Amino acid sequence: MKRKLLKFSGPFIKVQYLEDVTDYDIKTRTILLNIGENPVLIAGKALKPWHSSIFANTTVPKAQKLVSITIKPDYISQKSFKYAAQAKKKWTRIYKLYPLQKFKNTNLWRSDTDKAGRFIFYLWFASAGTDCRIHKHPNDFKEIHTQIFGVGRMQKFHENKQSSIYQEVFMSPGYTHEPFYNAKGKYPWHAYYADTDCIWLAIEGAPSRVS
């Protein structure tokens, strides 16, 4: 089994990229995301490609590619994220990454990026009540997100304005949304909204179609 601890991991969050997995023991609660081409059998049930869940006290007999995520102290809290100050200090505020007016007061931070296999990974942290702003991507930018901490939502819009919202997908810990791009890679206008403090993993390089 090949293991890579992604470099943005730290004292409170650990994200591992795993290949050629055999008899992988899961003890404490761990998010497993299947990024291989085939379903992965866990405790007798299939975890489909580009699906994820939180597992504990089980063994993954075999998997082609997995992402394994743990966070301290838990996946949800009634209060703010315990290590919010550390995430904000270590990661980069969105306005610094993209100095656009719309991001000026947006409480959104991004970790460094890391590459593994054909994928690019990074983490986002948003404070409770943050609208992470409507945007779109070019057709070859195939992003998918896995919620790690807190509760947020991915929203779709007909136009680049709030009132044109037409779909909302709630994101809770361990959940991965289906691609927002269509089979041709075309995106709708979309945004992430953080209801509580939220941390989620972004993966670029997902397939054109996910079953």
Ligand SMILES: [Fe+2]
């Ligand atoms: Fe996006």
